[in-house]
Amino acid sequence: MPTFKEDATVSSSEFIKAYRVMLLARVLEEKLASLYRGGMIKGGVFLGRGQEALSVSVGLHLHKGDIFAPLIRDQAGRMAFGDTILDTLRTYLGSQLGPMRGRDGNIHRGRPREGYYAMISHLGAMIPAVSGALLARRMKGETGIVGATCLGDGGTSTGAFHEGLNAAAVEKLPLVLVVANNQYAYSTPNSRQFACLDLVDKAVGYGVAGHKVDATDLEQCLLTLRKAVKAAREGGGPQLVVGDLLRLVGHGEHDDAHYVDPALKSAPVGRDCLLLAEEKIIAKKWASRAETSAWRHEAEEEVNATVDKVRREPGPKPEEDDWMAYSKSEFAEHYAGA
Amino acid sequence: MSSITYLEAIRLAQEKALADDPRVFLYGQDVGNFGGAFKATKNLAKEFPGRVFDAPLSEDAIIGMAVGAAIEGMRPIVEMQFADFSTCGFNQIVNHAATLYYRTGVPCPIVVRLPSGGTSGGGPFHSQSMEALYAHYPGLVVMTPATVEDAYSMLLEAVALDDPVIFCEHKFLYYHLKSERLPESVLPVGKARLARAGRDATIVTHGAMLHESIAAATELAGDGYEIEIVDLRTVKPLDMDTVLASVARTGRLLCVSEEWPWGGVAAEVIARVTSEGFGLLDVAPQRLNAKDTPVPYHPDLWSVHRPTASAIAEVSRRLLNI
Ligand SMILES: Cc1ncc(C[n+]2csc(CCOP(=O)(O)OP(=O)(O)O)c2C)c(N)n1
Ligand SMILES: [Mg+2]
Numbered sequence: 001m002p003t004f005k006e007d008a009t010v011s012s013s014e015f016i017k018a019y020r021v022m023l024l025a026r027v028l029e030e031k032l033a034s035l036y037r038g039g040m041i042k043g044g045v046f047l048g049r050g051q052e053a054l055s056v057s058v059g060l061h062l063h064k065g066d067i068f069a070p071l072i073r074d075q076a077g078r079m080a081f082g083d084t085i086l087d088t089l090r091t092y093l094g095s096q097l098g099p100m101r102g103r104d105g106n107i108h109r110g111r112p113r114e115g116y117y118a119m120i121s122h123l124g125a126m127i128p129a130v131s132g133a134l135l136a137r138r139m140k141g142e143t144g145i146v147g148a149t150c151l152g153d154g155g156t157s158t159g160a161f162h163e164g165l166n167a168a169a170v171e172k173l174p175l176v177l178v179v180a181n182n183q184y185a186y187s188t189p190n191s192r193q194f195a196c197l198d199l200v201d202k203a204v205g206y207g208v209a210g211h212k213v214d215a216t217d218l219e220q221c222l223l224t225l226r227k228a229v230k231a232a233r234e235g236g237g238p239q240l241v242v243g244d245l246l247r248l249v250g251h252g253e254h255d256d257a258h259y260v261d262p263a264l265k266s267a268p269v270g271r272d273c274l275l276l277a278e279e280k281i282i283a284k285k286w287a288s289r290a291e292t293s294a295w296r297h298e299a300e301e302e303v304n305a306t307v308d309k310v311r312r313e314p315g316p317k318p319e320e321d322d323w324m325a326y327s328k329s330e331f332a333e334h335y336a337g338a
Numbered sequence: 339m340s341s342i343t344y345l346e347a348i349r350l351a352q353e354k355a356l357a358d359d360p361r362v363f364l365y366g367q368d369v370g371n372f373g374g375a376f377k378a379t380k381n382l383a384k385e386f387p388g389r390v391f392d393a394p395l396s397e398d399a400i401i402g403m404a405v406g407a408a409i410e411g412m413r414p415i416v417e418m419q420f421a422d423f424s425t426c427g428f429n430q431i432v433n434h435a436a437t438l439y440y441r442t443g444v445p446c447p448i449v450v451r452l453p454s455g456g457t458s459g460g461g462p463f464h465s466q467s468m469e470a471l472y473a474h475y476p477g478l479v480v481m482t483p484a485t486v487e488d489a490y491s492m493l494l495e496a497v498a499l500d501d502p503v504i505f506c507e508h509k510f511l512y513y514h515l516k517s518e519r520l521p522e523s524v525l526p527v528g529k530a531r532l533a534r535a536g537r538d539a540t541i542v543t544h545g546a547m548l549h550e551s552i553a554a555a556t557e558l559a560g561d562g563y564e565i566e567i568v569d570l571r572t573v574k575p576l577d578m579d580t581v582l583a584s585v586a587r588t589g590r591l592l593c594v595s596e597e598w599p600w601g602g603v604a605a606e607v608i609a610r611v612t613s614e615g616f617g618l619l620d621v622a623p624q625r626l627n628a629k630d631t632p633v634p635y636h637p638d639l640w641s642v643h644r645p646t647a648s649a650i651a652e653v654s655r656r657l658l659n660i
Contacts, residue, residue: 104441112409112444120433128402129434135403136410139363139388160429163399170394325436325476327445327500330528331575336613 010222012286018060018080018218019277020295022052025076026274027299028085031307032092036253040311042094043105048073050248051180053273054215056080057225058148058178067133067147069117069126072107073180073247074150081116083109085306095313102316117149124151124160131168131175138173146232148176153193154185156202165238169206174232176239178225180215182247183269187259200242208238215243216269218277246270342520345512347486348378348451350520351493352415356386359413362497364390365400366417366451375419376453376512397427404448405434413447413497421452421506422466435502436477445500449493454482454506455546455596456628456644461635467545467597467628472504473574474601479503479527480574484548486517488571491524499527510546530577532584536566539590539657541650542581542607544570547594553647558654565654573603581607582615589620590657594645599627626653 029047036045048055051073059080062068068081075088090098091109100109100118110118117133119126130147137145155161156179168175181199183190196202203210209231213224221243228239246269250257264270281287324332342350355362364379370392373380383390393400397418404414418424424431431450438446456465473480479501483489489507496503525531533548534555541551548569555565566584570577585591591611593604604625611623626645634640642649 100441101443104437108441110442112438112442117409118442120437122429122433125398125402125429125434128396128399128430129406129409131399132403132406132408132414133410134406136407136412139407139412140410159426160398160402163394163396164402167394167396167399167403325440326479327439331479331501333575334578336610 008223010219012284014222015219015277016281016286018056018222019281021056021060021080022076022218022274022277023295024085024299025052025056025079027296028088028303029075031303033253035092035307041092043092045092045253046072046107046251047249047253048075050245050272051182051215052076053218053221053277054178054180054213054243054245055150057218057221058150058176060222061225061229062146062148065115066145067115067117067130069119069130069147069149071119071126071150071152071155073152077150082114083116085303086310089306089310090313093307093310094315095310096316097313122160123155124158124164127151127160127164127177128167131164131171131173134168134173134175135171144233146174146176146229148178148229150178150180152185153179153181153183153190153199154188155179156199157193165206165208165240168238169208172237174235174237176228176232176241178241178243181242181244183264184247184251184260186251189261198242200240203240206238206240208240209236211239211241213241213243215245216271216273216276218273219280244269245273248272341516341518342486343513344486344489344507344515345376345378347490347517347520348493348507349380349382351490352379353382353385355415355494355497356382356389359497361411361413362389362415363407363412364415364417365393365404367393367395367419369393369417374417376509378417378451397423398430401427401430401448401450402434404450405430405438405446408446408448409438409444415449415451415497417451418453420464421454421468422463424450424452424468431472431478431502431504432475436475439501440477446502447500449496449503449505451505451507453509455508455510456633456640457509458637458640459635460633460640462632465633467506467595469504469506469544469573470597470602470606473603473606477502478574479572480506481572482506482508482544482570484508484511484545484569484571486515487521487524491521492527492571495524495527506545508546511549525571528572528575528577530571530580531569532566532580533569534565534567536564536588538563538565538588539592539654540566540568540581540584540588541592541594541654542568542570543594544573544603545596547596547645550645550647551594551650554650554654557647557651561660563658570603576606576610578610578614581611582618585611585615585618589618591619591623592650592654592657593623593625594650595625595627596644597627598630599625600630602627621657624653624657626650
């Protein structure tokens with residue numbers, strides 16, 4: 001465990017900043033859900049409702065120049081790291097102007113040149129990728145940077161999780177691996193996923209620092225990620241953060257999540273982090289209910305305006321795509337009849 | 339100058355790549371002070387401190403880390419201890435490295451070295467030829483050098499390319515293939531080489547099978563038949579111009595590949611010659627691959643499992659109607 005002294009408080013301005021990013025992510029995702037029901041979305045919709053506090057805390061503790069490889073439920077973390085409503089909607093609505101140009105969508109979006117990695121679907125795969133990026137940065141003489149990536153409870157069962165975290169530990173890389181333990185992997189409950197008592201116990205097996213947090217509590221998430229990111233940045237090696245929470249939506253918008261145990265929904269782990277954060281803001285008198293409603297309204301206006309703009313943008317044109325998987329055009333194969 | 343083996347050419351190419359380009363580094367099991375299972379990285383850790391790393395026994399992480407390093411502008415060369423073990427890193431190769439440029443516009447300049455193909459006693463898990471498997475995936479360049487000169491120059495080109503390269507170096511050629519000097523001028527990537535000129539039939543091949551094919555052609559020359567041989571050098575991209583030009587001269591085609599028949603390089607070449615150059619063919623094209631079983635361990639079984647010079651000569655005779 002790191003030995004440095006922590007500042008164990010979160011200021012009102014930091015809390016409100018985090019809350020407003022969470023709120024924007026929530027509003028945007030609610031819009032995505034309604035667009036999905038209206039048949040407007042290209043591809044699938046997988047939302048992070050209930051996971052915003054943990055996710056935003058990752059993004060907010062990264063700097064420009066750091067690396068972030070988010071996963072499927074990280075709309076809040078993505079926005080905290082610099083992703084925009086515009087880029088988000090451009091991928092979901094299939095605009096040609098989005099960062100992926102129609103070639104990959106939605107949760108797979110990213111801008112790798114800016115340290116914002118574009119996940120592949122295969123769970124766990126981004127752990128070694130971020131680790132290799134950190135190794136490269138070290139070889140280039142860069143210090144004080146951090147690479148963070150997120151995963152679900154199910155993702156911890158992959159070989160990639162094991163190989164990636166182990167290799168990062170061997171190289172003592174500044175990796176922050178954040179596990180959103182939302183109790184289910186699609187329909188599979190944790191009891192069918194792993195047999196250890198707590199996922200954070202895995203940290204000791206890899207020789208990395210472990211952090212445990214109640215991920216319904218924004219303040220605790222901010223403090224935990226502050227500590228973990230700082231430890232990685234200062235040379236403490238990989239940090240495994242496990243946040244306990246509940247997925248408050250279906251696996252995707254196609255899924256009614258009928259299999260979720262009602263006892264979990266009424267347990268503390270099933271609370272909504274956004275509502276809890278709002279209650280705290282009100283209770284501490286950092287803002288009034290009227291102000292939080294105004295923030296929501298503002299977010300809705302911005303999202304709606306961007307939807308209107310993006311819906312007028314062109315989709316990708318098959319006849320204009322160069323259909324090139326290689327950076328060198330000479331490498332294109334020419335198949336007769338194709 | 340003493341003669342250079344195919345294996346030494348690979349070592350020398352990595353040494354030159356490390357010396358010429360600070361972005362290059364080596365990562366793989368036992369590649370550091372030990373110098374690699376085959377000694378393809380011998381002395382390089384000492385010569386280039388901090389740039390040649392031992393990796394844990396984690397093919398998925400090795401290739402995944404190479405992908406991340408490549409995104410950050412490095413040029414990693416990773417060694418799989420045997421091509422066969424690349425299946426444990428398959429996901430990162432075919433789903434991450436191969437898709438990155440198309441998806442994001444960011445290229446992925448990694449080289450994955452695969453010590454490939456059969457040797458006596460290698461058995462089912464140390465003998466595989468995986469070029470067709472990787473060539474199936476868009477975004478990967480698949481190289482199969484068959485000569486000392488190509489082993490050297492193509493590895494250097496692989497490092498210079500912005501696209502991910504699967505470098506299938508043949509273990510059967512490691513020690514016994516020798517050359518007096520390293521090449522000064524080379525064919526461009528994706529260009530096949532006419533390894534032997536002829537007029538009666540064309541053999542299209544690559545890797546260790548080039549040498550079996552040359553031996554078969556020499557045997558047939560004794561009977562007065564001249565076989566032309568095309569060494570593909572890279573199986574992806576595939577140089578159909580050179581193949582079709584040769585078939586246009588000979589009218590007869592035999593494809594020889596060490597990998598399994600179903601969906602192999604030979605199958606692809608024949609598919610494309612029949613659809614693009616059907617009129618050039620005088621008789622039905624033929625292929626000769628390894629037998630459709632796992633690669634056997636016992637030398638007596640293995641030596642007939644792969645195409646041999648005598649098997650190639652026999653199929654060639656049938657192709658020539660003799
Ligand atoms: C290697 C792999 N296997 C299967 C899938 C299909 N899949 C997508 S999400 C998912 C469940 C993931 O659960 P978890 O890791 O707990 O994340 P959560 O969805 O709960 O956020 C599965 C099985 C996949 N993407 N990758
Ligand atoms: Mg889960």
